[in-house]
Amino acid sequence: MSKFAKNQWYAAAWLAELGNTLVARRILDEPVVLFRDSDGKVVALADRCPHRLVPLSMGTLVDRGIQCGYHGMVFDGAGRCAHIPGQDKIPPRAEVRSYPIAERYGIAWIWMGDAARADLTRLPVIDHYDDEGWELIDGGYQHHPSNYLNIVENLMDPAHTTFVHKMTIGNPAAKSEPVKMKKEDDYIVAFKWLFNSPPSPMDRQIKDFGDQSVDRGQFFYYYIPAVSRVDIITIPAGLEPTEENFNKGLRNNSYKFLTPETDGSTHFFWMHLRNYKIGDKEWSQRMRGLFEKTFLEDREIEMAMQRSQEELGVRQFVGLEIDRAPTVAIRMIDRLIKEEAKDSGKVAA
Amino acid sequence: MSKFAKNQWYAAAWLAELGNTLVARRILDEPVVLFRDSDGKVVALADRCPHRLVPLSMGTLVDRGIQCGYHGMVFDGAGRCAHIPGQDKIPPRAEVRSYPIAERYGIAWIWMGDAARADLTRLPVIDHYDDEGWELIDGGYQHHPSNYLNIVENLMDPAHTTFVHKMTIGNPAAKSEPVKMKKEDDYIVAFKWLFNSPPSPMDRQIKDFGDQSVDRGQFFYYYIPAVSRVDIITIPAGLEPTEENFNKGLRNNSYKFLTPETDGSTHFFWMHLRNYKIGDKEWSQRMRGLFEKTFLEDREIEMAMQRSQEELGVRQFVGLEIDRAPTVAIRMIDRLIKEEAKDSGKVAA
Amino acid sequence: MSKFAKNQWYAAAWLAELGNTLVARRILDEPVVLFRDSDGKVVALADRCPHRLVPLSMGTLVDRGIQCGYHGMVFDGAGRCAHIPGQDKIPPRAEVRSYPIAERYGIAWIWMGDAARADLTRLPVIDHYDDEGWELIDGGYQHHPSNYLNIVENLMDPAHTTFVHKMTIGNPAAKSEPVKMKKEDDYIVAFKWLFNSPPSPMDRQIKDFGDQSVDRGQFFYYYIPAVSRVDIITIPAGLEPTEENFNKGLRNNSYKFLTPETDGSTHFFWMHLRNYKIGDKEWSQRMRGLFEKTFLEDREIEMAMQRSQEELGVRQFVGLEIDRAPTVAIRMIDRLIKEEAKDSGKVAA
Missing domain, CATH: 3.90.380.10 (Naphthalene 1,2-dioxygenase Alpha Subunit; Chain A, domain 1)
Structure with a gap:
C-alpha cells in the first residue's frame, strides 16, 4: 500500500516557474520533470531516461519535447520517444511515464495515480x-x-x-x-x-x-x-x-x-x-x-x-x-x- | 541487553553550564534535557514532549518547570505535567521520564538506569x-x-x-x-x-x-x-x-x-x-x-x-x-x- | 562472488605521487597504503594496523617500513612486523597483507587478488x-x-x-x-x-x-x-x-x-x-x-x-x-x- 493517496491532484509547481526551463521535483517519492511543450502546455514526465536512467531534467528543451543530455533521445509531452539519434527504429519500451497536469489558479496540478481517473472536477x-x-x-x-x-x-x-x-x-x-x-x-x-x-x-x-x-x-x-x-x-x-x-x-x-x-x-x-x-x-x-x-x-x-x-x-x-x-x-x-x-x-x- | 551499564552515575554536564538555560545532551543514546528548577536544583528529563515528541529543550524555562515550545505543556522536575493550556484534566500518560541527578565536584551526575537504585554512595x-x-x-x-x-x-x-x-x-x-x-x-x-x-x-x-x-x-x-x-x-x-x-x-x-x-x-x-x-x-x-x-x-x-x-x-x-x-x-x-x-x-x- | 575482477593489475597511483609520503587509497573496496621502502621500491599494504585497526597511513615512514602512529609497531614492505616497542616477541598474527606492485609507465600497478598469480606479462x-x-x-x-x-x-x-x-x-x-x-x-x-x-x-x-x-x-x-x-x-x-x-x-x-x-x-x-x-x-x-x-x-x-x-x-x-x-x-x-x-x-x- 502506498504511503500517499495517489489518485488526487497535488500542487506540482507555480506556473510562473515554468517558463523556458525544466523543473525537476520529487513528488510522492517519484522524480518528475515539468516543462512547457512547444504549444506552451505544461507537461510532466518521469524524470529518468529509460535508456541509462539519467534524469531528463539534465537535458534540454527542444521543439518536439525534452532531449536527454546523454545520448539525445527526445521524448514528447506524452512520454513517447520522438527521436533517437543514429537509430531509425524506436523500441517499444523507449518511453517514459507521463503524468496528467491541470493548470489552474496559477498552479500546475499533477495527478500521480492512475491517469485514466484524472478528473478535473476534483481540482481544489x-x-x-x-x-x-x-x-x-x-x-x-x-x-x-x-x-x-x-x-x-x-x-x-x-x-x-x-x-x-x-x-x-x-x-x-x-x-x-x-x-x-x-x-x-x-x-x-x-x-x-x-x-x-x-x-x-x-x-x-x-x-x-x-x-x-x-x-x-x-x-x-x-x-x-x-x-x-x-x-x-x-x-x-x-x-x-x-x-x-x-x-x-x-x-x-x-x-x-x-x-x-x-x-x-x-x-x-x-x-x-x-x-x-x-x-x-x-x-x-x-x-x-x-x-x-x-x-x-x-x-x-x-x-x-x-x-x-x-x-x-x-x-x-x-x-x-x-x-x-x-x-x-x-x-x-x-x-x-x-x-x-x-x-x-x-x-x- | 543494553550496550551500556545503566545503573551507574555518569557525568552529564558541568554545573557551570546550567545557569538560566536548557542543556540538551544525548546520554547512553537517550535524549536528555538538563536544567535548574525554580529552587536552583538541577533536574534531568527525557528530552521529548509526550504529546507530539518535540524536544522539550526547544521550549522555555518557566516557574513550574519546562514548557514545551509547541503547545505549552509544562513539566516539573519530576517529569509530571503541571499544566496543559486550554485543558483542565491532565491525562495520566502526560508525563516524561525524570532521571536522578546528583550535584558534586562541580558536575551534574546522572543515573540513567533504575531510579530506585540510584545510590549517592556510589558517586565517584x-x-x-x-x-x-x-x-x-x-x-x-x-x-x-x-x-x-x-x-x-x-x-x-x-x-x-x-x-x-x-x-x-x-x-x-x-x-x-x-x-x-x-x-x-x-x-x-x-x-x-x-x-x-x-x-x-x-x-x-x-x-x-x-x-x-x-x-x-x-x-x-x-x-x-x-x-x-x-x-x-x-x-x-x-x-x-x-x-x-x-x-x-x-x-x-x-x-x-x-x-x-x-x-x-x-x-x-x-x-x-x-x-x-x-x-x-x-x-x-x-x-x-x-x-x-x-x-x-x-x-x-x-x-x-x-x-x-x-x-x-x-x-x-x-x-x-x-x-x-x-x-x-x-x-x-x-x-x-x-x-x-x-x-x-x-x-x- | 566479488563485485570486481581481482586477479588483475589496476592503476593504484602515479609514481610521482610516491615520494617521501604515505598514500592512502581505497581500491576494490579495501583500504590500501602505498609508499616507497628504504630501497625506493613501491610497496602496498592493507591500511590497517592489526593491533587496534588504526590506518597505517596515519603513521610515519621509517627505515624498516611503516610505523603505526598509535603504538609504534613497524611493518616492512612484505607486511611482516619488524618491531613492537616494549615487546621482544612478535606474535604470528602481527602482520598485514601486502599487495604485489609493478612499476611501469609512471604508474604503480597493484594486484588485489591472489599474490601467487601476479603476472607481470599481464600488465597493460x-x-x-x-x-x-x-x-x-x-x-x-x-x-x-x-x-x-x-x-x-x-x-x-x-x-x-x-x-x-x-x-x-x-x-x-x-x-x-x-x-x-x-x-x-x-x-x-x-x-x-x-x-x-x-x-x-x-x-x-x-x-x-x-x-x-x-x-x-x-x-x-x-x-x-x-x-x-x-x-x-x-x-x-x-x-x-x-x-x-x-x-x-x-x-x-x-x-x-x-x-x-x-x-x-x-x-x-x-x-x-x-x-x-x-x-x-x-x-x-x-x-x-x-x-x-x-x-x-x-x-x-x-x-x-x-x-x-x-x-x-x-x-x-x-x-x-x-x-x-x-x-x-x-x-x-x-x-x-x-x-x-x-x-x-x-x-x-
Whole structure:
C-alpha cells in the first residue's frame, strides 16, 4: 500500500516557474520533470531516461519535447520517444511515464495515480480567486523536511500559535477559546469565535473601528488530502454570521497546498486572498514577509518532530483535547489511502 | 541487553553550564534535557514532549518547570505535567521520564538506569577536591566521535604516549618501563616507576631540584564504568612510596569522565588537580591548553579506530603485551553490563 | 562472488605521487597504503594496523617500513612486523597483507587478488610510451563517484559526445557514422571512419592541410577489466589504413585506467600520447585543460546514473543500437568475474 493517496491532484509547481526551463521535483517519492511543450502546455514526465536512467531534467528543451543530455533521445509531452539519434527504429519500451497536469489558479496540478481517473472536477476550489475586490498574494513556496501529516496537524491546530508564533502572529494575551468542529466527506473544519471584543491591533491598522466591538471567527479547513485553508473573519459584533456578511467584514483566506516530496519531506506551496487593501502592494509585501517567517517557525517544530518520529517509530505518546480535529484529519487521509489500495486491488504500488 | 551499564552515575554536564538555560545532551543514546528548577536544583528529563515528541529543550524555562515550545505543556522536575493550556484534566500518560541527578565536584551526575537504585554512595570520589594546597583545573569538555571503550583502552595504556603525543607530552627518549597492574572489584590500576632518574624538563620548571635524582611514578586508574584517573608523582629518589610521601612530592591527578553519547561517540569531561603552583592561573591556563591538545591527538586515533571497527565489525586482530590492563578493563565493563542484564531479568532494555 | 575482477593489475597511483609520503587509497573496496621502502621500491599494504585497526597511513615512514602512529609497531614492505616497542616477541598474527606492485609507465600497478598469480606479462601495454616522436601528457587523475561500469560504457560509446561534450569536444554538425566492432579474448574495439572529409578545426590548428581531404578514424578500445584507449587518426584521404600509415598521420592515443574505489566510485587515471607538436608544452597544457573539462562533463552524467541505479536497483530499461559495444564490454567483465569465482572455488572473497 502506498504511503500517499495517489489518485488526487497535488500542487506540482507555480506556473510562473515554468517558463523556458525544466523543473525537476520529487513528488510522492517519484522524480518528475515539468516543462512547457512547444504549444506552451505544461507537461510532466518521469524524470529518468529509460535508456541509462539519467534524469531528463539534465537535458534540454527542444521543439518536439525534452532531449536527454546523454545520448539525445527526445521524448514528447506524452512520454513517447520522438527521436533517437543514429537509430531509425524506436523500441517499444523507449518511453517514459507521463503524468496528467491541470493548470489552474496559477498552479500546475499533477495527478500521480492512475491517469485514466484524472478528473478535473476534483481540482481544489479557491473561492474569490480572480474576483474583483479581492487581492492575491501567491507564488509562496517553502521546503519543509517533515512528513506532510505533521504539517496537516499543525494547520488544523490553532492552539500552537501562542507558543510557536510568539515572535510573529501569536497573541500571548489571547484567552483560549473552545474549538468546534464540523466534518464532511472530503473536508473537516475546526473553528472558534471570539465574540464582542475589541478589534486586534492588526485589524485596527486595516480599518478605523472607532469604539466598535467585533466578532472574530477563525476557520481551519482541511480538504483531504492536501489543501489547508484558514479563513479569518472580523465583522461588527452581533452581525449575523452568513457568508454574505463575512465578505462585508475583513476577511483573510490563507491557503496551503501540501505535496509530499518523500515520506519525510514536503513541498509547501501557499497563497493568500484578502478582501481589503486592494492593490496595496506594500501591504502585500509586508504580509508575505510575516507569513514566510511564521511558516518557518512551524518548520522548525515539524523538523524536530520528524527526527523524533524517525527515531522512535511512533507519532505521539499522549493525546490532548486540542488533537480532536487533527486526529480526524489524519484518519480521513488514512481511510482515503486504504480505499485507494482496496480499489486498485493488487495493482496498488 | 543494553550496550551500556545503566545503573551507574555518569557525568552529564558541568554545573557551570546550567545557569538560566536548557542543556540538551544525548546520554547512553537517550535524549536528555538538563536544567535548574525554580529552587536552583538541577533536574534531568527525557528530552521529548509526550504529546507530539518535540524536544522539550526547544521550549522555555518557566516557574513550574519546562514548557514545551509547541503547545505549552509544562513539566516539573519530576517529569509530571503541571499544566496543559486550554485543558483542565491532565491525562495520566502526560508525563516524561525524570532521571536522578546528583550535584558534586562541580558536575551534574546522572543515573540513567533504575531510579530506585540510584545510590549517592556510589558517586565517584575525587581525592583532594576542595583541599587546601591543591589547585583545580575544571570545566574541560570534548566531544569524541568514538565508542567509549576505545577511550578507556587509550587511557589505560601509557605505551601510546611516545607515538601519539610526540608534539605534546610524549618523550621519545623515554625508555619503555615494564607496566605493573593491580585489580580490585571496581577498579584497576596500571602503573610504572622510573627510579633514580633526573627530573623531567617540566618538573624542573615547577621546582628547583638541583642535582637531586627523583623517582617518578605513573598510575593509570580506571574505575568502572566511566572514570579514569592518571596520578603522576615525582618524589626524591629513594623516598618510601607512601600516600603521605606522594603528597610531599609533585603530584598531578588528571581525571576523565567518559559518558557514552551513542554507541559511536562519547562525552569526554576532564579535570585536573595538582599540589603545586597553587593559585598560579597562568600556569593553569598553559596546562589546560596542553591537555586539550593532547586529548585531541587521542581523538584523531579514536575516530580512525571507530571507523575501522564499524567497517569490520571487530575491535582488533592481534593482542600485544601492552594490552593487559586495557583488556582487563574492558572485561570488567562487559561483566558489569552482563550482571545488570541478569539482575533486571527480561526487563533489561 | 566479488563485485570486481581481482586477479588483475589496476592503476593504484602515479609514481610521482610516491615520494617521501604515505598514500592512502581505497581500491576494490579495501583500504590500501602505498609508499616507497628504504630501497625506493613501491610497496602496498592493507591500511590497517592489526593491533587496534588504526590506518597505517596515519603513521610515519621509517627505515624498516611503516610505523603505526598509535603504538609504534613497524611493518616492512612484505607486511611482516619488524618491531613492537616494549615487546621482544612478535606474535604470528602481527602482520598485514601486502599487495604485489609493478612499476611501469609512471604508474604503480597493484594486484588485489591472489599474490601467487601476479603476472607481470599481464600488465597493460602502452604503445609508443617513451618512443621518440611521441609526446606524453600524464599524471591525470579524477575521482568519479560512479561505478566503473558506467565509465566503461561511456568510454565505449562515441554517441554521447554530441550531447555531453557540446562545450568541449562535441561536434554538433558531425553526421552520425555507423560504428563497427571487433572483439578479441581480452579486448573489444568499436570504431568508425569518416572518409574523404575536410580536416577538423583542431586538426587544422596542428597542421596545414591546404585543400587536402582526410580520412578520420576513431577507435575505442577497451581491455578488460580496466583500460580504455581512444585512438584517433587523421590520414590523407585514400591512404591505406595500416598501423604504419597511421603513424604518418596525426594520431592521438588517450588512455584511461579505471580503478574501482568502491562499488559506487572510481579512481580515474588518464594519460595521452600524440605524435605531433613534440615538446610543445603550451599545447600540452591546453590539451590537459580540455581533457579535464571533458571528463568532468562525463562525471556529471555518471554521478546521476549512479544515483538512479542505487535508487532503482537496475542499470537501464531499454537498450539502443549504440549499446552494442558497451554491452559486450560489460559481458566480458561479468564473465571474467565469474571465471575468477569458479577458479578460486569457495575461497573467493
